[in-house]
Amino acid sequence: MRAADSVTPPDAQLRRRRCLANTLLAAALLGCAVLLLCPPTRISFYPACPIHLYLGLLCPGCGATRALAALLRGRVMEAVRLNALFVLLLPIALGGAIESYRRALRPERFRWPQPPAAALYATLAVAAIFTAARNLL
Numbered sequence: 001m002r003a004a005d006s007v008t009p010p011d012a013q014l015r016r017r018r019c020l021a022n023t024l025l026a027a028a029l030l031g032c033a034v035l036l037l038c039p040p041t042r043i044s045f046y047p048a049c050p051i052h053l054y055l056g057l058l059c060p061g062c063g064a065t066r067a068l069a070a071l072l073r074g075r076v077m078e079a080v081r082l083n084a085l086f087v088l089l090l091p092i093a094l095g096g097a098i099e100s101y102r103r104a105l106r107p108e109r110f111r112w113p114q115p116p117a118a119a120l121y122a123t124l125a126v127a128a129i130f131t132a133a134r135n136l137l
Helices: 003-007 011-037 050-055 064-072 076-082 084-105 117-136
Strands: none
Touching: 011 064, 011 084, 064 076, 064 084, 076 084, 084 117
């Protein structure tokens, strides 16, 4: 076995990976289209947050679906009012998704982007502070 064989995946594996990446991209675009055509403010088939339903607390994700629907319609201030943390973290999440998609299409061996541990801990701390603040205010 040559050294290049261990780095480059076989053609069938690369095709499967590209197919999966394109399927996930299509699913994300379809989800955005559903949010545009059936906004959560008018249609009630979207699931309720179990934390809010059973505990009466707003979790860090409460309002994220409505915020994304507002962003897709160009209503940034409404989205910030619904879930400011989601709106602030969305560009970072989109950047990670785009980088993952780019890596999935390349012939080299796929590796997930690895954010620094400090960034993950900081994000968890900000989410905890955001949750406490939105439930106390």
